[in-house]
Amino acid sequence: MKLNGTDHKLDKSQTLDEFLKARGYNPAIVAVELNGQIISKGEYENTIVDDRAAIEVVRFVGGG
Amino acid sequence: MRITLNGRKIELDAGWAFEVRERYGKPNDIVILNGFQIEEDCKISENDILNIITKGVMPGKDELESMMMARHTPRVHSEVKKGKVAVAGLGGLGSNIAVMLARVGVGQLLLVDFDVVEPSNLNRQSYSISHLGMPKTAALKKQIQEINPFVKVELREVRVTENNVRELFGGYDIVCEAFDRPEAKAVLVNTALEQLPDIKVVAASGMAGCESSNLIRTVKPMKRLYLCGDLENGAGTGSGLMAPRVMVCAGHQANMVLRLLLGLEEA
Numbered sequence: 001m002k003l004n005g006t007d008h009k010l011d012k013s014q015t016l017d018e019f020l021k022a023r024g025y026n027p028a029i030v031a032v033e034l035n036g037q038i039i040s041k042g043e044y045e046n047t048i049v050d051d052r053a054a055i056e057v058v059r060f061v062g063g064g
Numbered sequence: 065m066r067i068t069l070n071g072r073k074i075e076l077d078a079g080w081a082f083e084v085r086e087r088y089g090k091p092n093d094i095v096i097l098n099g100f101q102i103e104e105d106c107k108i109s110e111n112d113i114l115n116i117i118t119k120g121v122m123p124g125k126d127e128l129e130s131m132m133m134a135r136h137t138p139r140v141h142s143e144v145k146k147g148k149v150a151v152a153g154l155g156g157l158g159s160n161i162a163v164m165l166a167r168v169g170v171g172q173l174l175l176v177d178f179d180v181v182e183p184s185n186l187n188r189q190s191y192s193i194s195h196l197g198m199p200k201t202a203a204l205k206k207q208i209q210e211i212n213p214f215v216k217v218e219l220r221e222v223r224v225t226e227n228n229v230r231e232l233f234g235g236y237d238i239v240c241e242a243f244d245r246p247e248a249k250a251v252l253v254n255t256a257l258e259q260l261p262d263i264k265v266v267a268a269s270g271m272a273g274c275e276s277s278n279l280i281r282t283v284k285p286m287k288r289l290y291l292c293g294d295l296e297n298g299a300g301t302g303s304g305l306m307a308p309r310v311m312v313c314a315g316h317q318a319n320m321v322l323r324l325l326l327g328l329e330e331a
Contacts, residue, residue: 029246060246061298
């Protein structure tokens with residue numbers, strides 16, 4: 001699979017929520033595109049990430 | 065020959081800019097030809113844009129807008145005047161973005177914020193002592209009307225949630241994410257990209273502290289998402305937000321908006 005343009009090996013499918021947490025992302029402060037589609041925040045626990053997925057994660061830090 | 069003089073199309077036989085000044089203006093008037101203030105006479109050509117401005121004199125409303133935009137690159141103003149841009153969050157980023165977009169002459173601005181101006185805002189946000197206690201929406205509209213009265217300004221004094229993104233920003237070309245809290249940033253960006261299939265989002269992440277200005281940049285991580293900032297330095301205890309870096313980042317966002325309104329889609 002691809003995460004932010006670089007190749008990663010995914011041994012077994014995970015929910016997007018598990019995938020993000022396993023890689024240190026706080027799901028509350030990211031926007032995620034899976035295979036070119038934005039995933040609604042309410043769908044992170046119902047969305048499956050497999051080894052063919054292409055994921056783009058944008059993480060926000062505070063300040064404005 | 066047809067040229068535009070102070071916003072009006074005129075027929076002309078004179079071939080030089082200073083001849084036009086002699087005919088329509090005063091000897092010491094400023095002459096701006098196609099966006100550049102000229103000190104030496106220049107030959108003028110068909111379709112040139114010329115402004116002749118008398119210092120210290122308030123022009124009529126019909127000439128004022130053309131004179132205000134005289135230093136723009138030609139034809140930028142007519143493009144951005146068609147633009148409809150929303151600014152979500154009117155803090156250090158949003159208030160400065162809105163002022164810049166008013167100066168370039170964006171036709172319609174929607175300003176969204178639920179908060180009032182308080183003293184800790186003044187170190188980086190486009191407000192003054194006289195605005196303390198006012199809703200940020202109203203305080204900013206007042207400034208914009210003083211800067212460019214030709215901008216149509218809409219105000220919404222609400223908190224942005226997943227449930228009102230579509231209603232608030234539908235119909236706008238671009239929304240600028242200019243919130244402070246990362247959760248609010250993520251919700252707006254995610255929801256706007258998901259629910260509004262034509263909108264472009266210009267967001268910000270990372271402008272706290274005194275790191276180098278050169279770390280702040282604009283990237284395009286998704287098809288309709290532009291992200292400005294150093295992407296790392298968040299606000300937190302011991303890491304403040306101050307005018308220079310916040311305004312550098314706001315400048316990145318405002319310039320990206322300008323580029324998009326001109327059809328330039330690369331970050």
